[in-house]
């Protein structure tokens with residue numbers, strides 16, 4: 619059967635969200651949260667977690683085996699060089715693949731990153747849940763044009779003015795469009811990210827009860843997101859209970875503020891305990 623293409627992708631789109639952690643023991647809450655939020659597409663989304671200590675060829679092989687149509691990488695200071703190399707190789711192995719980057723390491727210089735990394739199609743800037751979902755609305759459901767997706771930078775060639783000299787020049791020129799940033803998401807509207815806590819046997823599980831930091835330490839990226847948003851306390855209690863019921867031995871809070879200590883230690887029942895640690 620001839621395949622039907624939508625925005626360059628076949629209509630059944632396989633999506634792979636890839637995290638490359640600092641060590642085996644770490645996990646990447648971002649990809650779990652993105653998947654949980656993009657409910658309508660959950661069946662099409664797979665997660666793959668590696669570490670920076672894996673051989674590049676092994677990661678390549680694992681991604682290639684999945685043959686994703688859309689590949690999202692979660693980018694941090696510890697994995698960006700490796701991701702750059704993987705993108706170059708994957709572009710050769712899977713020429714039609716759409717490769718998008720997201721995460722703190724690419725959020726503040728998206729245009730430069732796109733210009734420097736030919737192999738990628740776009741960058742998702744900042745908080746990713748709604749942006750990722752809208753991007754899938756574009757690629758899979760054709761619900762909105764790409765330039766209406768907030769918080770992205772993407773490359774495209776101008777294909778207008780067919781008769782003009784400008785067009786001939788544009789043929790050789792690629793442009794980067796950056797769409798307006800999106801407002802912060804209502805933090806309590808995000809679903810609990812973890813479907814199966816068994817995935818975290820022998821791994822640290824991360825959990826967020828707030829985003830943003832009111833302080834301005836010059837060396838720290840969290841100082842850019844000044845608006846602190848808290849997850850509803852009732853919801854947090856329910857979610858902590860899920861960890862307790864599953865006897866998760868350690869939950870790490872990825873808070874930028876210390877308020878959580880006051881808010882949630884107090885909320886634990888007598889006899890219950892969680893090992894709390896802050897990064």
Ligand code: B12
Pocket residue numbers: 635638639640641644645646647648649651652690691692693694695696718719720721722723742744745746747749750824826837838839840841872873874897
């Ligand atoms: C856990 C953590 C670690 C862990 C590693 C975790 C892992 N997975 O391997 C450890 C403790 C090892 C660590 C170490 C370091 N870390 Co650290 N760490 C964090 C921390 C606390 C949490 C990250 C997290 O998961 N957040 C929760 C998720 C949900 O938020 P997020 O990552 O921002 O993801 C959102 C968006 O960015 C976006 N997104 C992310 N990925 C993707 C992917 C796609 C496809 C899309 C669409 C969107 C998207 O959507 C997500 C949801 O909205 C952050 C601070 C923070 N509060 O975020 C610092 C942070 C990531 N670390 C930072 C730094 C600087 C370091 C160190 C260099 C510190 C040091 N001086 O030693 C080291 C480097 C380690 C190394 N080996 O090189 C910086 C990152 C800077 C950068 N450019 O990447 C941060 C942001 C701290 C800060 N405020 O400056 N870290």
Ligand code: SF4
Pocket residue numbers: 831832833834835838839840841874875
């Ligand atoms: S997260 Fe910590 S280091 Fe970063 S701005 Fe806030 S207080 Fe400063």
